[in-house]
Structures are given as C-alpha cells and as structure tokens.
Amino acid sequence: MRRITLSRYLIEEQREKGKINADLRLLIEVVARACKRIAIAIGKGGLGEVLGEAGSDNVQGEAQKKLDVLSNDIFLEANEWGGHLAGMASEEMELPHAIPNRYPQGEYLLLFDPLDGSSNIDINVSVGTIFSVLRSAEGCDPTQSEAFLQAGTEQVAAGYAVYGPTTLLVLTVGNGVVCFTLDRELGSFVLTQENLQIPPETQEFAINMSNMRHWETPVKRYIDELLAGKTGPRGKDFNMRWVASMVADVHRIMTRGGIFLYPLDSKIAAQGGKLRLMYEANPMAFIVEQAGGAATTGHGRILDLQPSGLHQRVPVILGSKNEVAIVDSYHRKA
Numbered sequence: 001m002r003r004i005t006l007s008r009y010l011i012e013e014q015r016e017k018g019k020i021n022a023d024l025r026l027l028i029e030v031v032a033r034a035c036k037r038i039a040i041a042i043g044k045g046g047l048g049e050v051l052g053e054a055g056s057d058n059v060q061g062e063a064q065k066k067l068d069v070l071s072n073d074i075f076l077e078a079n080e081w082g083g084h085l086a087g088m089a090s091e092e093m094e095l096p097h098a099i100p101n102r103y104p105q106g107e108y109l110l111l112f113d114p115l116d117g118s119s120n121i122d123i124n125v126s127v128g129t130i131f132s133v134l135r136s137a138e139g140c141d142p143t144q145s146e147a148f149l150q151a152g153t154e155q156v157a158a159g160y161a162v163y164g165p166t167t168l169l170v171l172t173v174g175n176g177v178v179c180f181t182l183d184r185e186l187g188s189f190v191l192t193q194e195n196l197q198i199p200p201e202t203q204e205f206a207i208n209m210s211n212m213r214h215w216e217t218p219v220k221r222y223i224d225e226l227l228a229g230k231t232g233p234r235g236k237d238f239n240m241r242w243v244a245s246m247v248a249d250v251h252r253i254m255t256r257g258g259i260f261l262y263p264l265d266s267k268i269a270a271q272g273g274k275l276r277l278m279y280e281a282n283p284m285a286f287i288v289e290q291a292g293g294a295a296t297t298g299h300g301r302i303l304d305l306q307p308s309g310l311h312q313r314v315p316v317i318l319g320s321k322n323e324v325a326i327v328d329s330y331h332r333k334a
C-alpha cells in the first residue's frame, strides 16, 4: 500500500496539481506540527500540569483553561518564525499577533481556535483545534483586526484536528477534503481518507436541546418535526448526538452525515450567536461545503458573510445538504 504522509500529500498538491505554493505548504506543515504538540500535551492529562483553569478570562469573557492558553502559545511559537505569515489571530487574543520584526513576513493570515470544546478537557472527551487561512491583502496592516475581516469565500485553506481516540487532521485547500491520522510511533500524519463526502440525507441531528425554550420559531419548528419521528411530518425517526466540542460534532457529520445547529436564541441574541465566525464557523463551513454539505446562518450562506469583527459570533447550521435546505426554507417562510 502506498503510504502518503501529510508532507508527501502537500508536495504533490504543489508540484503536480499546482494547488498550493511552497509558503502555504510550509504553513500547513507547521500547523500540523503544532497540532501534534497539542495532542501530546492533552495526552498527558492528569500526569502533566495541563488540566484545570488558567485563572484568566479571554476577550469574550470566557474562563480560560490551562490548555486553552498552552495551545494558543504552541500555535504562536510554531508559526511566527517560518516567514510564511503576515499575521495571526486567535480566539484567545483580543488583537492580532504581530510577527516579530526579527522574522521575515509572508503573505498569509492564520486564524485559529487553538482548543475547541474546552468544557470537555477535564472529562477526557474529544477536543480539537480549528484553523483558517486567508491572504493578506495589499495595503492592509496585518497587525490590525481589519486585515482579517474577509468573507469566508476568501479562505485558501482550512482544517481541524480532533484529539480523540486517534488524533486526526482534516484539511481542505479548496480541492475537496482529506483526512490524516497521526501515526503515534512515527510522529507523522498519514493520509487515511480522500475525498470526504457528506451524505445529503441524514437521520441524525446535533443541537443543545437545553436551549429549546429560547430558540426562534423556524428552529423550534424544525426540531419539533424531527422529534415527532415516524408518525410526524418527516415520516422517519431521527437520532440525536451532542458532544459539545464542535470539532467532534462536525467530524461525525463528515463521517456519516447529520446536521449541526448552534442557532440564535433569545439568551445570546445580543451577541449574535454562540460560535465565532472567523475561526469556527468559516473554516467549518468551507470544509463542509468542500465535502458536498451546506452551511448557513438561516439567513444566508456563512461563507458569504462580510465580517464586522474579529470575534464576531454567528448562528451556525451545517451538514447534510437536504436537511440544511429545509431549515433554510423554514427561516425564509418565517
């Protein structure tokens, strides 16, 4: 069997398909290396000094876990010296991180959620990392948030790592979606799935049901109909899953289909949603669309949104195409 490592895959994408250049290849390799380091840190669990609260809040007023801070530091340290980046922005930092003057500047902008699913760290449930890559536009200052405020359609690459029973890296450079599994003995990511496709039909949904009383009418109607099962308007039974790590919920959908919703509700209406556009919704929407799925806010395609802030939050509805279309149509009717 031909064993294709991430490095080989990227070299072939560059050399044979001309899909990426050397800088983007380096960027993805460095991100993958950072994810390996995060996987190792997470794997230490109670044996390392990695669990528990950091004792600080991030810009969004959320309490940071030690691993949120550590993962963010790993990403910054790994990515600042390679010369491939113009700037970085993260869930854990209010403002973009400038590339120190002593290093060369590149053309790319990297955005990331260093540790997604923080509430699952201390209970040994899958967590992950999400990243998005944009090009730094001519004349923009990459030390300012404005440089990053580009629509999701401008992404040149996106991916996520899942730190679960195995460590996976799922990646798109706009040429379909591929999945690599970390070979722990060799320390390299090996291609284990090509051309991931989300089935258009599904009987599985993911939503935090405890927010039901706060939902808007279209989402309430949609979920009510799923819950009504075989004898309801949908004429079939639906199963429910909610890991509460977006990476794990999205990865399930990438594997066997499904629909994921973190809709707007009256509790979070003022902040626009729960999930962050630039480093959660956009990269996941890019990946899901590249796998034949769909991603919407209920009022339009996520990737078409013109961002207004680095930490902007949006409603997210993504996954199997036909289900997402139904939720969209309920929003239009409402």
Ligand code: AHG
Residues within 6 Å of the ligand: 062, 091, 113, 115, 116, 117, 118, 119, 208, 244, 245, 246, 247, 262, 274
């Ligand atoms: P993060 O840990 O990066 O702040 O993200 C957590 C997100 C997402 O991963 C997950 O889908 C959602 O929050 C879970 O929210 P609830 O706890 O409200 O279910």
Ligand code: MN
Residues within 6 Å of the ligand: 113, 115, 116, 117, 246, 280
């Ligand atoms: Mn997150």
Ligand code: MN
Residues within 6 Å of the ligand: 068, 091, 113, 114, 115, 116, 117, 118
């Ligand atoms: Mn996070």
